[in-house]
Amino acid sequence: MTRAASTSLLLLALVLSTPLGARAQESSKNEAKERLGRVESALDNWDVPTARRELTALEGLVPDDIEPLKYFQGRVAFEEGNYPEAVELLQKARIEDKPGSYLRLAKDTRDIIKSHRSVESEHFVFYYPPGKDEVLAPYALETLESIHRALAEDLGHRPPGKVRVEVVNNARELSKVSTLTYQQIQTTGTIAICKFNKLMVTSPKAVARGYDWQDTLAHEYIHLVVSQMSHNTVPIWLHEGLAKFLESRWRGKPGLAMTPSTLALLGRRVKEDKLIPFEKMHPSIAMLPTAEDAATAFAEVYFAMDYVYKTQGNRGLRDIILGLRDGKQDRKAVEGATAMSFAQFEKNWLAHIKQQPFPQELLPPEEVVLKENAKEPDDKKKGREISFGDFAEVTEIPARKFAHLGELMRERNRIKAAAEEYSRAHKLVGDKYESVSNKYALALLELRRLDEAEQVLRGSLRVHPGSPSTNVHLGRIFLHREDYQKARQSYLDALSADPFDPEIHIALTRIHGALGETALTSRARTASALLTGMTPDEVSASARVFLRDDSELVNAGNVGVEEPEGKAPAAAPDAGR
DSSP states (O other): OOHHHHHHHHHHHHHHHSOHHHHHSHHHHHHHHHHHHHHHHHHHTTOHHHHHHHHHHHHTTSOTTOHHHHHHHHHHHHHTTOHHHHHHHHHHTTOOOSTTSHHHHHHHHHHHHTTOEEEEOSSEEEEEOSSGGGGHHHHHHHHHHHHHHHHHHHTOOOOSSOEEEEEESSHHHHHHHSSSOHHHHHHHTOOEEEETTEEEEEOGGGBTTOOOHHHHHHHHHHHHHHHHHHTSOOOHHHHHHHHHHHGGGGTSSSSOOOOHHHHHHHHHHHHTTOOOOGGGGOSOGGGSSSHHHHHHHHHHHHHHHHHHHHHHHHHHHHHHHHHHHTTOOHHHHHHHHHTSOHHHHHHHHHHHHHTSOOOSSOOOOOOOOBGGGSOOOOTTOOTTOOOGGGGTTOOOHHHHHHHHHHHHHHHTTOHHHHHHHHHHHHHHHTTSOHHHHHHHHHHHHHTTOHHHHHHHHHHHHHHSTTOHHHHHHHHHHHHHTTOHHHHHHHHHHHHTTOTTOHHHHHHHHHHHHHTTOHHHHHHHHHHHHHHHOOOHHHHHHHHHHTTOSTTHHHHTTOOSOOOOTTTSOOOOOOTTO
16 A cells, blocks of 8 residues: 555545534534644654644544544654653554554664663753663763754754654664664664664664764764755755765864775775666665675765765755755756756766775775674683784785784784884785784884884874774873873774773873863763772772873773672773774
């Protein structure tokens, strides 16, 4: 049955369910039909406040026990985040309890969110599971308020009321609260979704090496703004292009989200003439066959919006959204915003892509690896034992051999010899592999060759921006030098991918304290206590002496005290740093 036919039947049921005397009053009948249509239209347009107003008016016109009314009451309650009420109303509407139905979504979301805690800011309510996800809350709200201000300036839209943000524990929970299957999430690495008038994001604890969760929050919020502005008329290729291009606005300029590895992939696909047509991205990039296809599609639409922005500025982005809202098709909206035919736009866009500084060779992909898909860690490894597995990604055999020799030398405490072997590997592959760069830098740190280590780490960040391990190691150098401004930025950059590393918060406690940032010191101290099991006073004492000793340049990750059973969540592992 089509959506239009379904709506017509609902309208007919409503009219026939109205008492005969009321049906005789043509104006009341027409008003009821019109208001029900407005409720559905408002929900389709992502305008929940209007849907609620129309529904309230409708409730005074029809009996309160008819199924169509209960259905829309349940829909509105669901999108307002009142899941128990939504379940009750949808059951009264006799909605089938099957995968993908609103009743199943409401039930699953109710069960997953029921024990969540929440914290609010001016424009957001952030729901998170009990435990260490509490660490996310202040940083998440700071990110969200920042992107809220940026988009109000860039696009001129502010969502009504407070936006609901829900953190789920893992990919299976994300599949239950969204319309994506677990297999689709596994295939494309989807980690968050914007739907049902809210943002849904997976906790970084579910990902083996973390992910850019703050950029992701901003990305999903942009989807919400675009959907509301356009009355849900923007096709997926434009939606994802706008979100990807603007997601860095919470931390600076737009257009900062393109990574070298994705750019290298796009360059290869351009050369092979294997780009993804815009129309094949519908209904979701998350439904493309492979993660590589999804990454290629994101890069394509990113540069489409990059081209619009470079030629038309924010006005061009706004005009596309508003043109679609006013009924234009996507091609006509782009033509109106860019003052050129769509064929010319595609030609110019492709030329714009080909002008990009593609890396000369493919770089290791920056994949989101769910913990259930990651290789099992070797629990027997401790301290300084060798770890050949760190270099599994190195495809150049001579470089891998040198790196292995470096590990052997390091294990035998021959640090100078280890640094020489890592150096040979690094000369062969440059900044291509995080593992080689970080092992080399750690050996240099142990030899107190800080300037050389800094140079290696900065080179690695140019190829792998946002790497938490690299940023932590760089932060150690700056903190050791008492360069607190640079140390703060490095540790915050690490936190944006790996928020559960206790070292980051211990370091920030010391850094904020040294800079006289009282409120931020308290925030970092609270997070440190949660992640380590220490008391706030113990955290303060630990932070005061953190990285005062040269030996901590290499071993600083072992912070905290042993946690009493049942007292607090376990400290995050050092992730091989």
